Amino acid sequence: MRITRILETTVPLAGNIANALVNFSEHTISLVAVQSDVIRNGKAVTGVAFNSIGRFGQGGILRERMIPRVLAAAPQTLLTADGKQFDASQVLAAALRNEKPGGHGDRASAAAAIELAIWDLNAKLNDEPAYQTIARHYGRTVTDKRAAVYAAGGYYYPDASLDRLKAELKAYQEMGFEAFKMKIGGAPLAEDIARIEAALAIAGDGKRLSVDANGRFDLEMALAYAGEIAPMKLRWYEEVGDPLDYDLNRRIAEQYDGPLATGENLFSTQDVKNLVQFAGLRPGRDIFQMDAGLSYGITEYAKMLAVLEAHGFDRRFAFPHGGHLINLHIAVALGLGGCEAYPGVFQPFGGYGENCKIGGGYVEPTDAPGFGLEEKEGLAGKIADLAF
DSSP states (O other), rough: OOOEEEEEEEEEOOOOBBBBOOGGGHHHHHHHHEEEEEEEEEOOOOOEHHHHHHHSHHHHHHIIHHHHHHHSOOOGGGGGGSSSSSSSSHHHHHHHTOOSSOOOOOHHHHHHHHHHHHHHHHHHHHSSSSHHHHHHHOOOOSOOOOOOEEOOOOOTTTTTTHHHHHHHHHHHHTTTOOOOEEESSSSHHHHHHHHHHHHHHHHSGGGGGEEEOOOOOOHHHHHHHHHHHHOOOOOOOOSSSOTOOHHHHHHHHHHHSEEEOOOOTSSSHHHHHHHHHSSOOOOTEEEEOOOOGTOOHHHHHHHHHHHHHHTTTGGGGBOTTTTTTOOOOOOHHHOOOOEEEOOSTTHHHHHBBTSSSEETTTEEEOOOOOOOOOSSSEEEEEEEHHOO
Protein backbone atom coordinates (compact mmCIF):
# COMPACT_ATOMS: atom_id res chain seq x y z
CA MET A 1 0.00 0.00 0.00
CA ARG A 2 1.34 3.41 -0.89
CA ILE A 3 0.54 7.04 -1.61
CA THR A 4 0.40 7.65 -5.34
CA ARG A 5 -0.37 11.36 -5.63
CA ILE A 6 -0.92 14.47 -3.47
CA LEU A 7 -2.64 17.55 -4.85
CA GLU A 8 -3.38 20.99 -3.41
CA THR A 9 -5.78 23.67 -4.54
CA THR A 10 -6.09 27.13 -3.02
CA VAL A 11 -9.70 28.11 -2.28
CA PRO A 12 -10.81 31.66 -1.41
CA LEU A 13 -13.06 32.21 1.59
CA ALA A 14 -16.43 33.75 0.82
CA GLY A 15 -17.49 37.01 2.44
CA ASN A 16 -16.28 40.44 3.46
CA ILE A 17 -16.03 40.34 7.25
CA ALA A 18 -13.48 41.53 9.80
CA ASN A 19 -12.41 41.06 13.39
CA ALA A 20 -10.43 43.59 15.43
CA LEU A 21 -7.32 43.19 13.26
CA VAL A 22 -8.01 41.27 10.06
CA ASN A 23 -10.35 41.53 7.08
CA PHE A 24 -10.97 38.04 5.70
CA SER A 25 -11.99 39.01 2.16
CA GLU A 26 -8.49 38.14 0.89
CA HIS A 27 -8.02 34.94 2.90
CA THR A 28 -7.62 31.51 1.33
CA ILE A 29 -7.36 27.88 2.43
CA SER A 30 -5.35 24.96 1.06
CA LEU A 31 -7.53 21.97 0.23
CA VAL A 32 -5.38 18.83 -0.05
CA ALA A 33 -6.09 15.36 -1.43
CA VAL A 34 -3.88 12.32 -0.75
CA GLN A 35 -4.50 9.42 -3.15
CA SER A 36 -3.67 5.82 -2.28
CA ASP A 37 -3.26 2.82 -4.57
CA VAL A 38 -6.22 1.08 -2.90
CA ILE A 39 -9.09 0.84 -5.39
CA ARG A 40 -12.72 0.57 -4.27
CA ASN A 41 -15.76 0.80 -6.51
CA GLY A 42 -13.41 1.64 -9.37
CA LYS A 43 -11.85 4.64 -7.63
CA ALA A 44 -8.68 5.21 -5.63
CA VAL A 45 -9.36 5.72 -1.92
CA THR A 46 -8.38 9.34 -1.26
CA GLY A 47 -8.02 11.35 1.93
CA VAL A 48 -9.06 15.00 1.95
CA ALA A 49 -8.41 17.80 4.45
CA PHE A 50 -7.52 21.48 4.72
CA ASN A 51 -5.35 23.71 6.87
CA SER A 52 -8.12 25.31 8.94
CA ILE A 53 -9.61 28.79 8.85
CA GLY A 54 -8.29 32.24 9.64
CA ARG A 55 -4.92 32.44 7.97
CA PHE A 56 -3.96 31.69 4.35
CA GLY A 57 -3.52 28.76 2.00
CA GLN A 58 -0.02 27.28 1.88
CA GLY A 59 0.22 26.08 -1.70
CA GLY A 60 3.81 27.21 -2.15
CA ILE A 61 5.18 25.42 0.91
CA LEU A 62 3.14 22.32 0.08
CA ARG A 63 4.03 22.05 -3.60
CA GLU A 64 7.68 23.12 -3.36
CA ARG A 65 8.76 21.35 -0.18
CA MET A 66 6.36 19.05 1.61
CA ILE A 67 4.52 17.13 -1.09
CA PRO A 68 7.75 16.15 -2.94
CA ARG A 69 9.30 14.93 0.32
CA VAL A 70 6.34 12.67 1.14
CA LEU A 71 6.21 11.24 -2.37
CA ALA A 72 9.97 10.62 -2.32
CA ALA A 73 9.83 8.63 0.93
CA ALA A 74 10.08 4.83 0.75
CA PRO A 75 6.42 3.65 0.81
CA GLN A 76 6.90 1.18 3.66
CA THR A 77 8.26 3.93 5.94
CA LEU A 78 4.88 5.68 5.78
CA LEU A 79 2.89 2.68 6.99
CA THR A 80 2.01 1.36 10.42
CA ALA A 81 3.83 -1.76 11.62
CA ASP A 82 1.07 -4.07 10.34
CA GLY A 83 1.03 -2.34 6.96
CA LYS A 84 -2.74 -1.84 7.10
CA GLN A 85 -2.80 1.93 7.66
CA PHE A 86 -0.76 4.99 6.86
CA ASP A 87 1.18 6.26 9.85
CA ALA A 88 0.26 9.94 10.20
CA SER A 89 3.28 10.68 12.38
CA GLN A 90 5.66 9.19 9.80
CA VAL A 91 4.00 11.07 6.95
CA LEU A 92 4.39 14.25 9.01
CA ALA A 93 8.04 13.47 9.64
CA ALA A 94 8.60 12.98 5.93
CA ALA A 95 6.92 16.32 5.14
CA LEU A 96 9.20 18.06 7.66
CA ARG A 97 12.45 16.44 6.58
CA ASN A 98 15.34 18.92 6.55
CA GLU A 99 13.32 21.61 8.37
CA LYS A 100 14.96 23.37 11.32
CA PRO A 101 13.24 23.35 14.72
CA GLY A 102 11.36 26.47 15.75
CA GLY A 103 9.77 29.01 13.44
CA HIS A 104 6.41 27.30 13.46
CA GLY A 105 4.33 29.83 11.46
CA ASP A 106 2.95 28.96 8.04
CA ARG A 107 4.74 25.63 7.66
CA ALA A 108 2.75 24.29 10.65
CA SER A 109 -0.53 24.70 8.81
CA ALA A 110 0.94 23.43 5.53
CA ALA A 111 2.06 20.21 7.20
CA ALA A 112 -1.27 19.94 9.00
CA ALA A 113 -3.20 19.79 5.74
CA ILE A 114 -1.28 16.67 4.67
CA GLU A 115 -1.33 15.06 8.11
CA LEU A 116 -5.07 15.54 8.53
CA ALA A 117 -5.72 14.13 5.05
CA ILE A 118 -3.96 10.95 6.22
CA TRP A 119 -6.49 10.56 9.04
CA ASP A 120 -9.33 11.01 6.55
CA LEU A 121 -7.69 8.43 4.28
CA ASN A 122 -7.25 5.92 7.10
CA ALA A 123 -10.87 6.33 8.20
CA LYS A 124 -12.04 5.73 4.63
CA LEU A 125 -9.87 2.63 4.44
CA ASN A 126 -11.61 1.47 7.63
CA ASP A 127 -15.01 2.54 6.22
CA GLU A 128 -15.78 4.49 9.39
CA PRO A 129 -16.07 8.11 10.57
CA ALA A 130 -12.77 9.76 11.43
CA TYR A 131 -13.57 10.13 15.12
CA GLN A 132 -13.55 6.35 15.48
CA THR A 133 -10.18 5.97 13.76
CA ILE A 134 -8.64 8.78 15.83
CA ALA A 135 -10.06 7.53 19.12
CA ARG A 136 -8.83 3.97 18.53
CA HIS A 137 -5.34 5.19 17.66
CA TYR A 138 -5.11 7.05 20.96
CA GLY A 139 -6.61 4.25 23.05
CA ARG A 140 -9.91 6.00 23.68
CA THR A 141 -13.49 4.74 23.47
CA VAL A 142 -16.19 7.07 22.22
CA THR A 143 -19.24 6.63 24.43
CA ASP A 144 -21.04 9.78 23.28
CA LYS A 145 -20.42 11.05 19.77
CA ARG A 146 -21.93 14.45 20.53
CA ALA A 147 -19.78 17.50 21.19
CA ALA A 148 -20.82 20.68 22.97
CA VAL A 149 -20.95 23.48 20.40
CA TYR A 150 -21.28 27.23 20.10
CA ALA A 151 -21.86 29.39 17.02
CA ALA A 152 -19.11 31.90 16.27
CA GLY A 153 -20.09 35.11 14.49
CA GLY A 154 -20.68 38.70 15.46
CA TYR A 155 -17.97 40.02 13.13
CA TYR A 156 -17.63 43.59 11.92
CA TYR A 157 -19.59 43.75 8.68
CA PRO A 158 -19.67 46.66 6.22
CA ASP A 159 -23.37 47.14 7.06
CA ALA A 160 -22.98 46.42 10.78
CA SER A 161 -25.71 47.47 13.20
CA LEU A 162 -27.10 46.23 16.49
CA ASP A 163 -30.19 44.95 14.70
CA ARG A 164 -28.01 43.02 12.24
CA LEU A 165 -26.05 41.45 15.10
CA LYS A 166 -29.20 40.40 16.92
CA ALA A 167 -30.70 38.99 13.72
CA GLU A 168 -27.53 36.98 13.09
CA LEU A 169 -27.52 35.38 16.55
CA LYS A 170 -31.27 34.79 16.35
CA ALA A 171 -30.72 32.91 13.09
CA TYR A 172 -28.15 30.72 14.82
CA GLN A 173 -30.67 29.99 17.57
CA GLU A 174 -33.15 28.87 14.95
CA MET A 175 -30.50 26.48 13.62
CA GLY A 176 -30.32 24.86 17.07
CA PHE A 177 -27.36 26.67 18.66
CA GLU A 178 -27.68 27.84 22.26
CA ALA A 179 -24.28 29.48 22.87
CA PHE A 180 -22.44 32.12 20.83
CA LYS A 181 -19.18 34.02 20.37
CA MET A 182 -18.74 37.53 18.99
CA LYS A 183 -15.87 39.85 18.11
CA ILE A 184 -14.75 42.89 20.08
CA GLY A 185 -11.86 45.34 19.80
CA GLY A 186 -12.70 46.64 16.33
CA ALA A 187 -14.84 49.51 17.62
CA PRO A 188 -14.62 51.99 20.52
CA LEU A 189 -15.22 50.50 23.96
CA ALA A 190 -18.66 52.07 24.43
CA GLU A 191 -19.81 50.81 21.03
CA ASP A 192 -18.53 47.29 21.75
CA ILE A 193 -20.31 47.21 25.10
CA ALA A 194 -23.55 48.15 23.34
CA ARG A 195 -22.91 45.30 20.89
CA ILE A 196 -22.32 42.84 23.76
CA GLU A 197 -25.53 43.97 25.46
CA ALA A 198 -27.44 43.46 22.20
CA ALA A 199 -25.99 39.95 21.90
CA LEU A 200 -26.91 39.18 25.50
CA ALA A 201 -30.50 40.09 24.70
CA ILE A 202 -30.51 37.11 22.34
CA ALA A 203 -28.27 34.73 24.30
CA GLY A 204 -30.23 35.39 27.48
CA ASP A 205 -27.34 34.65 29.84
CA GLY A 206 -23.65 35.56 30.00
CA LYS A 207 -22.83 31.86 30.29
CA ARG A 208 -23.97 31.51 26.68
CA LEU A 209 -21.85 34.33 25.24
CA SER A 210 -18.08 34.66 24.73
CA VAL A 211 -16.15 37.63 23.37
CA ASP A 212 -12.97 37.53 21.27
CA ALA A 213 -10.48 40.41 20.91
CA ASN A 214 -8.20 38.51 18.48
CA GLY A 215 -5.04 39.68 20.25
CA ARG A 216 -5.82 43.39 19.81
CA PHE A 217 -5.37 44.81 23.32
CA ASP A 218 -2.50 46.07 25.41
CA LEU A 219 -2.82 45.72 29.18
CA GLU A 220 -4.60 49.03 29.71
CA MET A 221 -7.30 48.38 27.12
CA ALA A 222 -7.64 44.73 28.11
CA LEU A 223 -8.38 45.73 31.69
CA ALA A 224 -10.74 48.50 30.58
CA TYR A 225 -12.84 45.94 28.74
CA ALA A 226 -12.48 43.49 31.62
CA GLY A 227 -13.92 46.02 34.03
CA GLU A 228 -16.96 46.56 31.82
CA ILE A 229 -17.71 42.90 31.08
CA ALA A 230 -16.97 41.43 34.53
CA PRO A 231 -20.54 42.03 35.82
CA MET A 232 -21.92 40.26 32.72
CA LYS A 233 -20.25 36.98 33.78
CA LEU A 234 -19.51 35.96 30.21
CA ARG A 235 -18.56 32.43 29.23
CA TRP A 236 -15.02 33.57 28.38
CA TYR A 237 -12.86 36.53 27.31
CA GLU A 238 -10.76 35.33 24.37
CA GLU A 239 -7.26 36.13 23.09
CA VAL A 240 -7.07 39.45 24.88
CA GLY A 241 -3.53 40.36 23.77
CA ASP A 242 -0.71 39.08 21.60
CA PRO A 243 -0.83 35.25 21.78
CA LEU A 244 2.87 35.00 22.60
CA ASP A 245 2.80 37.67 25.31
CA TYR A 246 2.47 35.23 28.20
CA ASP A 247 3.28 37.90 30.77
CA LEU A 248 0.40 40.06 29.53
CA ASN A 249 -1.96 37.11 29.84
CA ARG A 250 -0.68 36.44 33.36
CA ARG A 251 -1.29 40.03 34.45
CA ILE A 252 -4.82 39.98 33.08
CA ALA A 253 -5.54 36.66 34.82
CA GLU A 254 -4.45 38.21 38.11
CA GLN A 255 -7.04 40.98 37.76
CA TYR A 256 -9.94 39.39 35.88
CA ASP A 257 -11.81 36.60 37.65
CA GLY A 258 -13.76 35.37 34.64
CA PRO A 259 -12.51 32.64 32.31
CA LEU A 260 -9.89 33.54 29.73
CA ALA A 261 -9.39 31.67 26.45
CA THR A 262 -6.30 31.49 24.27
CA GLY A 263 -4.09 29.17 22.24
CA GLU A 264 -5.45 29.23 18.69
CA ASN A 265 -2.29 30.96 17.43
CA LEU A 266 0.14 28.59 19.13
CA PHE A 267 1.50 26.05 16.67
CA SER A 268 3.78 23.74 18.65
CA THR A 269 3.95 21.70 21.82
CA GLN A 270 6.74 23.92 23.13
CA ASP A 271 4.52 26.99 22.68
CA VAL A 272 1.82 25.32 24.76
CA LYS A 273 4.33 24.30 27.41
CA ASN A 274 5.40 27.94 27.71
CA LEU A 275 1.75 28.99 27.86
CA VAL A 276 0.88 26.77 30.80
CA GLN A 277 4.09 27.60 32.66
CA PHE A 278 4.15 31.37 32.24
CA ALA A 279 0.72 32.75 31.24
CA GLY A 280 -1.03 32.42 34.60
CA LEU A 281 -3.80 30.19 33.31
CA ARG A 282 -6.02 28.66 35.96
CA PRO A 283 -7.03 24.96 35.94
CA GLY A 284 -10.77 24.44 35.97
CA ARG A 285 -11.44 27.94 34.66
CA ASP A 286 -9.53 28.94 31.54
CA ILE A 287 -9.97 27.62 28.00
CA PHE A 288 -7.45 26.25 25.47
CA GLN A 289 -8.14 26.72 21.76
CA MET A 290 -5.22 25.15 19.91
CA ASP A 291 -6.18 24.00 16.41
CA ALA A 292 -4.72 20.88 14.79
CA GLY A 293 -5.23 22.41 11.36
CA LEU A 294 -2.85 25.24 12.21
CA SER A 295 -0.32 23.20 14.18
CA TYR A 296 1.05 20.18 12.28
CA GLY A 297 -2.12 18.10 12.65
CA ILE A 298 -3.43 15.64 15.20
CA THR A 299 0.01 14.17 15.94
CA GLU A 300 1.16 17.49 17.43
CA TYR A 301 -2.23 18.33 18.90
CA ALA A 302 -2.26 15.12 20.95
CA LYS A 303 1.14 16.10 22.37
CA MET A 304 -0.29 19.49 23.31
CA LEU A 305 -3.08 17.79 25.24
CA ALA A 306 -0.50 15.68 27.06
CA VAL A 307 1.31 18.87 28.11
CA LEU A 308 -1.94 20.34 29.45
CA GLU A 309 -2.69 17.25 31.49
CA ALA A 310 0.87 16.99 32.80
CA HIS A 311 0.44 20.50 34.22
CA GLY A 312 -2.87 19.82 35.95
CA PHE A 313 -5.28 20.99 33.24
CA ASP A 314 -8.30 19.02 32.01
CA ARG A 315 -8.79 18.30 28.29
CA ARG A 316 -12.47 19.11 28.79
CA PHE A 317 -11.36 22.75 28.83
CA ALA A 318 -10.01 22.42 25.28
CA PHE A 319 -12.25 23.88 22.58
CA PRO A 320 -10.39 23.85 19.23
CA HIS A 321 -10.55 26.98 17.09
CA GLY A 322 -11.79 26.49 13.57
CA GLY A 323 -15.53 25.90 13.44
CA HIS A 324 -15.52 23.03 10.93
CA LEU A 325 -16.06 19.29 10.49
CA ILE A 326 -12.45 18.24 11.07
CA ASN A 327 -12.34 19.75 14.55
CA LEU A 328 -15.76 18.30 15.35
CA HIS A 329 -14.35 14.80 14.78
CA ILE A 330 -11.24 15.64 16.82
CA ALA A 331 -13.33 16.93 19.74
CA VAL A 332 -15.48 13.79 19.77
CA ALA A 333 -12.53 11.41 19.37
CA LEU A 334 -10.32 12.93 22.06
CA GLY A 335 -12.98 13.77 24.64
CA LEU A 336 -12.58 17.54 24.50
CA GLY A 337 -14.85 20.18 26.00
CA GLY A 338 -16.45 20.95 22.69
CA CYS A 339 -15.95 22.91 19.49
CA GLU A 340 -17.11 25.99 17.71
CA ALA A 341 -19.04 26.30 14.48
CA TYR A 342 -19.04 28.92 11.73
CA PRO A 343 -22.57 28.37 10.41
CA GLY A 344 -22.80 31.74 8.66
CA VAL A 345 -19.25 32.68 7.72
CA PHE A 346 -16.03 31.32 6.18
CA GLN A 347 -17.78 29.29 3.53
CA PRO A 348 -17.42 26.75 2.05
CA PHE A 349 -15.37 25.38 4.96
CA GLY A 350 -17.14 26.80 8.01
CA GLY A 351 -19.89 24.94 9.81
CA TYR A 352 -21.10 21.39 9.36
CA GLY A 353 -22.97 19.30 6.83
CA GLU A 354 -26.74 19.53 6.76
CA ASN A 355 -27.06 15.97 8.12
CA CYS A 356 -25.13 16.77 11.32
CA LYS A 357 -27.58 16.97 14.22
CA ILE A 358 -27.54 20.26 16.17
CA GLY A 359 -29.64 20.89 19.27
CA GLY A 360 -29.61 21.06 23.04
CA GLY A 361 -26.18 22.69 22.99
CA TYR A 362 -24.59 19.79 21.09
CA VAL A 363 -23.65 18.76 17.57
CA GLU A 364 -23.30 15.21 16.30
CA PRO A 365 -21.28 14.16 13.23
CA THR A 366 -22.69 11.74 10.71
CA ASP A 367 -21.34 8.24 10.15
CA ALA A 368 -19.92 9.09 6.73
CA PRO A 369 -16.42 7.63 6.25
CA GLY A 370 -13.63 10.06 7.10
CA PHE A 371 -14.35 13.64 8.16
CA GLY A 372 -17.46 13.74 5.99
CA LEU A 373 -16.23 16.75 4.04
CA GLU A 374 -17.89 15.43 0.90
CA GLU A 375 -21.26 15.96 2.64
CA LYS A 376 -20.62 19.68 3.21
CA GLU A 377 -22.61 21.93 0.88
CA GLY A 378 -20.31 23.99 -1.31
CA LEU A 379 -17.22 22.05 -0.28
CA ALA A 380 -18.20 18.86 -2.06
CA GLY A 381 -17.84 20.60 -5.41
CA LYS A 382 -14.34 21.84 -4.55
CA ILE A 383 -13.34 18.29 -3.59
CA ALA A 384 -14.78 16.93 -6.84
CA ASP A 385 -12.77 19.52 -8.78
CA LEU A 386 -9.65 18.22 -7.05
CA ALA A 387 -10.52 14.59 -7.81
CA PHE A 388 -7.95 12.62 -9.77
